[in-house]
Amino acid sequence: MAEEKFPINIWVNEERYQKLHEAELAHLCQEKLAGMKVIQVFATEAQKDRILKLFPTAKFDASTTRSIELLPRKVKDAIFDMVVRKKKVDVLEDFLNEYEASGGA
C-alpha cells in the first residue's frame, strides 16, 4: 500500500497565481473550497513529524482534512517561493534541510 502523504495547502491569491503562471505551474492549482485556488505541497509521515516539531503552532488536522495547517505565514511564503524557484511542488525535503541548516533563520 502506498504511503499516505499529507498536503500543506498554500492558498493562492492573484499575486501568487501570477507567480505560478510565470513559473508555468498554474495548471497545478486546484479548486479546493467553494472556488478557492490552492497549490499543495505534500509531506511524508516523517516530514510531517519534522514540521510539527520545527513549528510548534502548526497542526495536523487529523479529523477533517488530514492536512498540515497553521504554518506561520513566512514559512508558507518561503515554501511557495521555493516552489516557484524550482518550478516543482516536490520541494519539502529541500526546504526542511535548508531551514534546519540555517538554524531556523
Added chain:
Amino acid sequence: MAEIGHGGKEIVERILPPGEAARAVEGLTPYPVRDQIANEVIDIAYGWFTPLEGFMGRADADSVIRKMELADGTVWSIPIVFDMSEAEIAEYGVKEGGRLLLTYQGNPLAILDVEEIWTYDMEEMCTAIFGTAEMKHPGVARTCGYKEKFIGGKVTLVNRPRINPVFEPYFIPPLEMRRRFREKGWAAIVVHQTRNVPHTGHEWLMKGAWAQAYGGLPIERPMVGVLVNAIIGQKRKGDYIDEAIILCQDELRKAGYFGDHNHMTSLTFWDMRYAGPKEAVFHACIRVNLGCTHHMYGRDHAGVGDYYDPYDAHRLLQSIPKEKLNITPVYSMNWLYCPHCGEITSEGLCNHKSEWQKFSGTLIRSIVMDGVKPPRLIFRPEVFDLVMECADRYGFGSPFVTDEYLAKRTPVFTIPPLG
C-alpha cells in the same frame, strides 16, 4: 421567584454589597490568585457553577473523579479545586476554620472560608478525568502543575469585576441570562459552545440545531433562541484573539444572518481542560445554569489531539439520565461545502460524496493566516472584515494570539479597589 439550576439547586449569587464587603475583609490575610482561580471565583459567585458554593473538598472531588458526580449525587465531571503549596499554607497561616482574602490585580476579590485542607493522587485524578496521565495532554499538564495541597471551602465575592469594553455586553451571569430569555419569550434555548470565529459550517450547525430545538413549538412568534456562549480563558499562541471571537460571533446577528429574535452572544470565563467527553458534560452543567434547554455537540467536543474518539462525548452524554442532567444534547454531523449542490450541506443530507469539500476551523484559520479572503459561501464577508479590523484594533496586527498580544492586551476584566 427562585431560579432553579443544575442538580435542582437554587441559583444564588454569593456577592456582598460594598459596605458589608469592606467590613468583612478587615483583618483578613490577602492571598493573590492567578487568572484561572480568579475566573473560577467569579463563576462560583455568580452561579455558573451551581450547586457549587466554593472550591471542592476531598469528598466532592473524589466522588467527581470516581463517579462523575458530587458527593450528593449531582452530576459533575471536572474537579473545581483551589491549590496552594505547603510553603504558602505556612506563610499565609491558612488553617481549617479560618478565612483568606483572595486578591486579583492587587485588589480584593473574594473571601474563601477554609473548610478543609486536603491532598489527592494527581495521576489518579488525571487518568479519571482525561483518560490519560500523559503530560503532553494540556489538561494533564495543567492539573499536574497544581501545587501539592487543595483548599476546600465556600467563596464569597467582595468586589464585582469591571468587565472591560468589547466584552462588557457579553458578560451575562445566570440570573440575568434567565431574565433575558424570559423577556425574549424563548421556550427553548440551544447553546453553541465556541472558542472560534464563525465560519459558515458553524453557522449552519447553529441553524440546524435551532431547527431541531424548535420541534413542535408554535410558529406564531419566535420561541427558540441560539445562545452563543464563548469560552474566554487562557489563550494559546495561534488561537483567535478573544476580541475577534466575541465580536465576530455577534456579527452574525448584526449582519442579519440571525436576528435579535433568535440569537444572542455571551461569554463564560473558563480555562479549557480539553477533557473531551468529561468537559462536554461539564459544559452541559454550566449551560443548565444559564437556562439553556438544548446543547449542541459536534464531533470531538473539547477534544485535543487524538485522545478521544470523535463521538465519545455523545456516548457519555447518552448514558446520563435526563433527570440527572436536565438539558437535551443536539448532536450534529459535519457540515461541508458541496460544489454540486452549490451550498453548505451536511454529511447526513448530501449524497455527492466524491465531490465533498470538507473544511474545519483549523483550515479556515490557515487560509486567513495566508492572507487570502475566503469566499462568502465559506466565510461571511462581514465577519472576515471584522476579523481584520480586530487584528488592527486589538491584536497588534494579527487576528491570532501572539506573544505581543499576551503581553500587552487589555484584560477582559479589572478588579477595582474596594470602594
